[in-house]
Amino acid sequence: MNFIKEYNKTAIIYDGKEISYRDVIRNAKCFSETIQMNPGDRGIIYMENRPEFLYSFLGIWEKRAIAVCLDATLTSDELIYYIEDSESSCIFTSKQNVSNVNLALEKMGKSIKVIVVDELQCDNYVVKENEQFIKAPEKEDVSLMLYTSGTTGKPKGVMLTFDNILVNVEGLDKYNMFIPEDVVLALLPMHHIFPLLGSGVIPLAKGGTIVFLKEISSQAMLDAFQKYKVTMMIGVPRLWEMLHKKIMEKINSGKITKSIFKLAQKINNINTRKKIFKKVHETFGGNLRFLVSGGSKLDGQISKDFLTLGIQICEGYGMTETAPMISFTPINEIVPGSAGKILPGIEVKIDSDGEILARGRNVMAGYYKRPEETAKTIDNEGWLHTGDLGNIENGYLYVTGRKKEMIVLSNGKNINPVEIEQWIMGRTDLIQEMAVSEIDSVLTAVIYPNFQKIIDENITNIKETLKWGIIDKYNSKAPNYKKILNIEIVQEELPKTKLGKIRRFMVPGLLQKNKQDVQDIIEPDFEEYRILKDYLEKLKNKKISPVAHLELDLGLDSLDIVELMSYMESEFGVKPDDAIIVNNPTVEKLAEYIKNNKSANRFEKLNWKEYLSKDTDITLPTSNIALHIIKFLLWLSFKIYIRVSCSGLENIPKNKPVIFVGNHQSLLDGFIFGHVLPFRYLQNSYTVAKVKHFSKGYMKFLAAHSNVILVDINKNLGEMLQTSAKILRNGKNLVIFPEGARTRDGKMLDFKKTFAILSKELDVEVVPFGIKGAYEAFPTGKTIPRPSKVQIKFFNAVKPEGKTYDEIVKESRDEIKQWVEK
Structure with missing residues (x-):
């Protein structure tokens, strides 16, 4: 079958340049001519999102070979594993990544064909008029190999046949999800099956237009929506969570907008809602048909709120091993909180322990060179064990958690950490990321705060604010066994996959790393730092690091801050102001501030009797x-x-x-x-x-x-x-x-x-x-x-x-x- 054909229109937009379908076909065939591959051979694609990624992909398919798509951020040492494991015969890469490829091959002592796509000249390549198409592989052909993230062992190559992919395409066709008029914004990296098909291969097969961004930023994304009239975009829940927070902050900032939003919730008409929130739709260019969410579960409240705005988020569920979809939400059939309907031709059942099992044409051919691992995932009846927990209600699939992520307490009670995290995150903007985990037999919330928001709100007692103002609200509603009894605050993002999933098994290690003494840090060599360090070491009776956070690492409470501010005034003539601590939260930053703002206007060291004798503007109530x-x-x-x-x-x-x-x-x-x-x-x-x-x-x-x-x-x-x-x-x-x-x-x-x-x-x-x-x-x-x-x-x-x-x-x-x- 002819998979990509001439549509006489723009196929890809990149860096302001429009590339036609004719050019895509020509370039793919030209790329194919640069390699000697037999059907079933494997060719690696190792580059950032760009048109050449798809030319390489389709060029490999032209040879009835297998495209092996790798993460463009892999180091040369990491790359060695994938080259050896996949036994690939060539590598398509970019000028940006070729040094890593050469270094990896040098360390391996191996020589294979390396094609630097920036150096290929295809403008003069001629394609006959009767060959203006790219043929699809045969249904039974393994045509794509992608690697699992390797969170519990070495990454495994997932072998997908063209029929695995085709059943996904056919399922989407039933609901007319992709149409020739679509303009798809491609943000997610294409070494993942979800964006590779949804933002790359399927739009081209259906005659749509793909927009690649050379620079990834929120502003570049919004500009692309406006300029190119984007109709759909695929994203992960983290992206929709951030957009949701920004939009809802604006809505909740005024009584009128809040009232309008509440009114819109009662109007069950998508077109009316679009008119009410016309400005929101104009921000997205005014042509948006729907958004797509996948990679992990989306909070049902976020989906519901977007629906109130007249924006449909079609959530899908699946995995690399199912190419990728098991279920998908058709447009105009959104059920917030669900992962949609089971795709046609696919069977799903819930096992006795609640695990989701799938069987059908979408299930992979197996893990490359790993028959034992394949047998652990696909049983002898053909059921693929997803590792996810869920249930089916009224034809819709609901994913409730990850089997391996469930916390099993000593009393046998099960806790789904995602549900707790979504409840808490949906009710505050002071937390950037969090993971609930059982650490030292105590249910613990590991929190990476939104430090910018903390600065904006002038909060000096971060831990107390999070503990009593946020976590305690959750605890007041939770059953005893689900209460969070400890919180740990970290100053760096939690470890995540490229699609934004938290790597929970790495969280305890992050805490351990934070508790270890900071090594190999060169201490500042100026007087103000040495004096401040000496004061803090005596105050807290502990060794001080220049990167130590005054509250989170040293444990300074509100009273300590009062004493510190008084000390800064007496020693350096720095006028007391709580904002100083908020904006300079580490020892080194505070010392730098003191250095740049000290004066001769010094006062006596803190004398509590004198401090308390200062009058205030507070007037005592005259009526009781x-x-x-x-x-x-x-x-x-x-x-x-x-x-x-x-x-x-x-x-x-x-x-x-x-x-x-x-x-x-x-x-x-x-x-x-x-x-x-x-x-x-x-x-x-x-x-x-x-x-x-x-x-x-x-x-x-x-x-x-x-x-x-x-x-x-x-x-x-x-x-x-x-x-x-x-x-x-x-x-x-x-x-x-x-x-x-x-x-x-x-x-x-x-x-x-x-x-x-x-x-x-x-x-x-x-x-x-x-x-x-x-x-x-x-x-x-x-x-x-x-x-x-x-x-x-x-x-x-x-x-x-x-x-x-x-x-x-x-x-x-x-x-x-x-x-x-x-």
């Missing part, structure tokens, strides 16, 4: 009417539903300010405290709270009329400390929950020492109080408290005289802990 109302409204509930009992009120010193310090069990804690405290104390007791909790509506009113002082604790601990000191200097009491977060398991967290600094420097006694039973009554994640008994007890005041900060913290916490955990 909300305290009366809340106390009245909750009185009956705390008597008969949540039965609160109190002891130790006699331990509260009279006629002088104190710092009340308690453990934090639930959202009820503040109300319980207010319920039991006599009003003579309560009306003079103030709480410093996070702005974000009281920024809107009735909560804002509540704060203004109930002795709550609002500061941005996450971004300005110094302001919080000075505000607290002002409250105490005014003769008022201060209420603090120094754990900084509610308990998630009933056990007490460590106390932060801010209250101890206030106590010692202002000579104010600390009154510890313990709350017991509130966690059982209203644990994190519950929406309604349950009937229960709660106790609150006030202990003897801790006097700061003669004690260190740590001693004040320990005495206060130990008193509470012994009683709470009794």
Whole structure:
């Protein structure tokens, strides 16, 4: 059969140049003439995406030989394995890659034909009028060999017959997925079967136009959509996730756009949705028919949101061994979360353990020279074991996870890490990448943050923000066995395949590498670095590397940052500003900043007494009417539903300010405290709270009329400390929950020492109080408290005289802990 023929139109656009079908056929035949190959011989294609890749591919097919497509980023040492394993007789490569080829052959002591495609001259090559076509291989011919990624061993050559490919083409033809009017943007590297067929071979077979980009960037991609009126593009979920985030950020930035989006969700008409979001479609050139996603599972919410925008993402599922498709989503039949319908002529069944099995014309001929490996993958009944888990509902295939990636706990429970990752990633833009894994028998989230977003939002306490603001939201909804109990933050991207799949087996190694001492790093040789390094080594009592991240590697908390900023002001005359730490997060970068911005305006070293004496613009609330109302409204509930009992009120010193310090069990804690405290104390007791909790509506009113002082604790601990000191200097009491977060398991967290600094420097006694039973009554994640008994007890005041900060913290916490955990 004639596979590629003359369509009298543009076949490929590259670097601004339009290449006709006639030219593609001529160049492919010319390339074919440069090689001596017999049917069944193998020829390697080792180059970047460009027209010559397809000329080489079709040229090999002209000889009824086998095209072996390799990753263009392979090193010369890596290339040796593939040359030897494939037993190829020639290599098509580019000027960019030929040095690697020559070096590999030299190391092997081997000589085979090397064709540098940049040097071939085909302009004068003549093709007869009756030969303006490229013939397809015979159905039974092995015509393509691609290598698996080799994540669990050496890469294996997957032998695909032309019939394996043809059944995919026929399946797509049934749904008219490719039409001659298509302009396909080819971004993904063509050594993968998915883009090779979908962005290369099939568009040419159907008379479409392929656009190759010489430079790969988001701007170049958008420019191509506009300039060439692209109708479809194949991508991996990671690409659609990034686009989705950018689009949804704009939509969610305004009330009107959010309302329009919600309205569009209710309109079940794709054309109407396209009109509503006309601007989005114009960004994509205005001619987009659909997008294609493959390589791994796409989050169903992303597919759903794109559908609301009037953009269809047709998701497919398969593997190299099935050339590549097992299922595909037809246009206008999108079911978000599914991998589409089973292709015609292919059988699929779900095995007893949930594994997806496939059988049919798409199944490979086997692994090259590996009959035993082939037998492990294809059983004696012809079923190919995909290694993926899934189910079939209403004719649609749903892929639920990778068999080898499932985490099996000691209690036999199975956890699909992808589901957890998608849930979390879909609800924050502070995480760039993450992998959930069981490390040291603990379910752990390994996170590569979006550092640019962290800089934009001026976040200095990255780990705390991710732990309590993001991971904790997931944990509050997850069953106990699925809760993430530890997070590890890395400063480099997670290891991935070329199609963006995380190589999970390499993640523990990445963590181990990060924990090892950094070797062979030349330390900066300037005074500011040496002084800063000495200060940090004494502060944290550990060896300092120039690339160490101040928070993630050295563990500097908010209080450490306050001390560091004060030290920089006293030692170098650098004016304190939280943005300095955000924008210069490593030791070396901070030292460079100090070097370039130091001045003679130096101050005395940090003196907490003087620091706390600085006044702030904060005005104490003049009304506490909300305290009366809340106390009245909750009185009956705390008597008969949540039965609160109190002891130790006699331990509260009279006629002088104190710092009340308690453990934090639930959202009820503040109300319980207010319920039991006599009003003579309560009306003079103030709480410093996070702005974000009281920024809107009735909560804002509540704060203004109930002795709550609002500061941005996450971004300005110094302001919080000075505000607290002002409250105490005014003769008022201060209420603090120094754990900084509610308990998630009933056990007490460590106390932060801010209250101890206030106590010692202002000579104010600390009154510890313990709350017991509130966690059982209203644990994190519950929406309604349950009937229960709660106790609150006030202990003897801790006097700061003669004690260190740590001693004040320990005495206060130990008193509470012994009683709470009794």
